[in-house]
Amino acid sequence: MITMDDIIRDGHPTLRKTASQVPMPPSEEDKQILASLLEYVINSQNSEIAEKYGLxxxxxxxxPQINVQKRMIAVHVHDEKGNLHSHALFNPKIASHSVELAYLTSGEGCLSVDEPYPGYVPRYARITVKGYDSEGNEVKLRLKGLTSVVFQHEIDHLNGIMFYDHINKEDPYKPIENAIAIER
Structure with missing residues (x-):
């Protein structure tokens, strides 16, 4: 089980490196790592488990956030309509995206970043992600709103990009033209 002690912090060199592709079909070890990523995110949202284990x-x-330089992500989030999106993917990539942008009005945070970085993070409003599930089957997801933002944040980690890299340094709260504001 992954704990906060396993999550590396901002400044660790792995967070700025490009992660390697995971060979398909995935090894048992890679399947276990992918499962543990999703398990952490699910457990961290359960207040009793989170408190018990300090998540x-x-x-x-x-x-890469657990110092494994491989292209794997897990997302467990409810969208604006309350629908659950729970995915663990190998080699996710953005296959297409909208011209229109979106951002979280509250800004973004990260388990690897302890201090707040206030400001708007411009993201694509809609994306199509392609990747592979835990068994190595190809998956194609069409995402929008909050779910789209979360996937882009995690895929950035695979490319050594941190969310605050996208924030306007001169004016962090400069309105993003023609963008959808997502309340969170």
Whole structure:
């Protein structure tokens, strides 16, 4: 079981490296790592389990955040309509995206970043993600709103990009033109 002690913090060199593709079909070890990423995110949202094990609540986690330099992510989040999106993917990539942008009005946070980075993080409003599930089957997801933002945040981790890299340094709360504001 992954705990907060397993999650590396901002400044660790692994967080700035590009993660390697996971060979398909996935090995048992890779399947176990992927499952543990999803298990953390699910457990962290359960207040009793989170308190018992000292887990910081999260809605997504990428393998580089536990110092595993492989292209794996897990997302467990309810969208604006209350629908659950729970996915663990190998080699996820954005296959297509909207021109329109979106951002979280509250800004973004990260389990690897302890201090707040206030500001808007521009993201694509809609994306199509392709990847492979825990058994190595191809998956194609069409995502929008909060779910789209979370996937982009996690896929950025696979490319050594942190959410605050996207924030306007001169004016963190500068309105993002023609973008959808997502309340969180």
């Amino acid at each position: 910081r609540p999260g809605i997504g986690l990428a393998a």
